[in-house]
Amino acid sequence: MSKVVRKQADEVDLETYSQTAEEHPYEEDPSRLPSDDKGRMLEAGVVLDSSSQRSGTFLQIDHSVVHCKAAEEGLEVMASTGALEKYPWLSDYWWQAVAVDADKFTAEAERHQNYGYFIRALPGVKATQPVQACLYIGRHGLAQNVHNLIIAEEGSELHIITGCTIAPIVTEGLHIGVSEFYIKKGAKVTFTMIHNWAPKMAVRPRTGVVIEEGGVFLSNYICLKPVRTLQMYPTVRCVGENALVRFNNVLVATSGSKMDVGSRAILAARGARAEIISRAITTGGSIIARGHLVGQVADVKGHLECRGLILSEEGNIRAIPELDGQVAGVDLSHEAAVGKIAEEEVEYLMARGLSRSQAVAVIVRGFLSVDIEGLPPQIEAQLQRAIELSEKEIL
Numbered sequence: 001m002s003k004v005v006r007k008q009a010d011e012v013d014l015e016t017y018s019q020t021a022e023e024h025p026y027e028e029d030p031s032r033l034p035s036d037d038k039g040r041m042l043e044a045g046v047v048l049d050s051s052s053q054r055s056g057t058f059l060q061i062d063h064s065v066v067h068c069k070a071a072e073e074g075l076e077v078m079a080s081t082g083a084l085e086k087y088p089w090l091s092d093y094w095w096q097a098v099a100v101d102a103d104k105f106t107a108e109a110e111r112h113q114n115y116g117y118f119i120r121a122l123p124g125v126k127a128t129q130p131v132q133a134c135l136y137i138g139r140h141g142l143a144q145n146v147h148n149l150i151i152a153e154e155g156s157e158l159h160i161i162t163g164c165t166i167a168p169i170v171t172e173g174l175h176i177g178v179s180e181f182y183i184k185k186g187a188k189v190t191f192t193m194i195h196n197w198a199p200k201m202a203v204r205p206r207t208g209v210v211i212e213e214g215g216v217f218l219s220n221y222i223c224l225k226p227v228r229t230l231q232m233y234p235t236v237r238c239v240g241e242n243a244l245v246r247f248n249n250v251l252v253a254t255s256g257s258k259m260d261v262g263s264r265a266i267l268a269a270r271g272a273r274a275e276i277i278s279r280a281i282t283t284g285g286s287i288i289a290r291g292h293l294v295g296q297v298a299d300v301k302g303h304l305e306c307r308g309l310i311l312s313e314e315g316n317i318r319a320i321p322e323l324d325g326q327v328a329g330v331d332l333s334h335e336a337a338v339g340k341i342a343e344e345e346v347e348y349l350m351a352r353g354l355s356r357s358q359a360v361a362v363i364v365r366g367f368l369s370v371d372i373e374g375l376p377p378q379i380e381a382q383l384q385r386a387i388e389l390s391e392k393e394i395l
Contacts, residue, residue: 011229012202014104017143017174019112021062024138030059030067036168037061037136044163044196046134055159056119058133062142063114074125074156076118077133080149083118090118093149097180097208097237105204109145109178116146116178121156121187130159130192137175138167148179152187152215160189164203165196172200172228179207183215185240192220197227199256205232213240213269219247221261224368226254226285233290235264238272238300249278250368253285255314262290262320267300267330274302279368282308282315291334292322298329308338309367 027033030048038048047054056070056077070077084090100110117133137144152158164175175197183189197203209217217236236245247263265274276291293302308317321334341363349359 012174012204014108014143014174018139018141019143021064021139021142024061024064024066027059027066030057033066037138040165040167040196041134041136041163044134044165045161045192045194046132046163053129054132055127055129056131058117058119058131059136060115060117060134060146061136061138062144065115068117070131072125072127072129074122075127075131076120076122077131078118080116080118080147081113083149090149093151093180093182095180097182097210098178098206102206105176106178106206108143109147109176109206112143112145113147114145116148118149119158119160120151121153121158123153124155125153126157127159130161133160133162135162135164135175135177136166137170137173139173140170141172143174143176145176146178148177150179150181150189150191152181152183152189154184155186156184157188158190160191162191162193163196164193166198166201171198174202175204177205179205181207181209181217183209183211183217183243185212186214187212188216188218190218190220193222195221195223195227195230196225197223197230199226199254200228202228203230203232205234207232207234209234209236209245211236211238211240211243211245214242215240216244217246219245219263221247221249223259223261224250224252227257227259229258231260233262233264235266236274237266237268238274239268240272241269242271243269244272245274247276247278249280249289251278251280251287251289252368253280253282253287253315255284255312257285259285260288260290262288262292264292264294265302266294266296267302268296270297270299272300276302276304278306278319280306280308280317281364281367282310282312282317284312284314286315287317288320289317290320290322292324293332293334294324294326295330295332296326298327301331302333304334304336306334306336306338307367309364310338310340311364
C-alpha cells in the first residue's frame with residue numbers, strides 16, 4: 001500500500017476551490033464536442049474524430065462522464081463508480097494500492113469523488129490499439145477529484161493514454177487523481193499520461209501499482225506546459241517473481257511552476273526489475289526529481305537516471321535519488337546530472353550553419369526525445385507532437 005506525505009502538499013488550500021459543477025450531457029459521438037475543447041484534448045493525446053484508432057474511450061468533463069465506450073471485445077471501459085455497482089468484488093481492490101489516509105488529497109478524493117474511470121482487460125485479451133481517457137476541467141476554479149481503477153487480468157495487454165487538460169477559459173483549478181493499477185500474472189500495461197495545464201493549476205495525482213509474477217508496467221509521464229504546483233510520487237510494488245516496472249518522466253518547468261515529481265519501486269520478489277528515467281528542463285521554474293528503489297529480497301535489480309537542463313538563471317533542479325538495499329544480493333544503482341547547455345555543443349551546430357536559437361532548439365529537442373522502449377507507435381507519435389507544440393514555449 002502506498003502512503004507518502006510531502007510537506008509541499010500543505011500549500012494547497014482545498015477550501016479555495018469549488019466542489020460544484022453543472023451537469024454536462026452524455027454524448028454518443030464525442031467528435032461533436034466543440035472544436036476548442038477537442039483541440040485542447042488533442043494536445044493532451046486524446047483523439048475524438050472518426051479516424052481515431054483507439055480500443056476504447058473515456059471522457060469526463062468537470063464532474064460529468066460525457067462518453068465511455070469499449071471498442072474491442074474483452075475490454076471494459078466505464079465510470080469507476082458504475083463499475084463498483086456492477087462488480088461488488090471490486091471493493092477488494094478499492095483503496096488497496098493507494099492508502100485512503102495517505103494525505104489530505106486522498107482523503108478529499110474519498111469524501112468528494114467525481115467519478116473517474118475503470119479500465120479492464122479480460123484474461124488473455126491483448127488490445128490492438130490504445131484505450132484513451134480524458135479528464136477535462138471546463139469551469140474556472142473547480143476541484144475535480146477522480147478515482148481510477150485499472151485491472152489487467154492474467155496474460156492480457158493494455159495500452160492506455162490519459163490526457164488531463166483544461167478549457168481555454170480556465171486558468172485556475174485543482175485536479176486530484178487517484179489511480180490504482182493491478183497487473184496480474186504475465187500481463188502488460190503501457191500507461192502514458194500527458195498533462196496540459198495552466199499557470200495557476202494545482203495538480204495532485206496519487207498512484208499505486210501492484211505487479212504480479214511476470215507482469216510488466218511501463219509508465220510514461222509528460223508535462224511540458226505551465227502549472228502552478230504539481231506533486232506526484234507513484235509507487236509500484238513488484239510482488240511477483242520477474243515483475244518489471246519502467247518509469248519515463250519528461251518535465252518542463254516554466255517560470256512560476258513548482259514540480260515535485262518522483263517514482264518509487266519496491267522490489268519484493270526474486271527477479272524483479274525496475275528502471276526510473278527522468279528528463280527535466282527548467283526555463284525559470286523549480287523541479288524536484290525524486291527516485292526511490294527498494295530491494296527487499298535477493299536477486300533484484302534497479303537503476304535510477306536523472307538528467308536536468310537549466311535554461312534560465314531563475315530556474316533550479318534538485319535530483320534526489322534513494323537506494324534502499326535491505327538484504328544481500330540486491331543490485332541497485334543511480335546516476336544524476338544537472339547543468340546548462342554546453343557552449344561547445346551550441347558552437348558546433350552553429351559552425352554547421354544553424355543560428356544560435358536553432359542550435360539550442362535542436363539540443364533541447366534531442367534532450368526531451370527519450371527513447372521509450374515498448375511505447376506503441378501511436379503514443380510515440382503523440383509524444384513527439386506534444387514536444388513540437390511546446391518547443392516555442394520552452395525556448
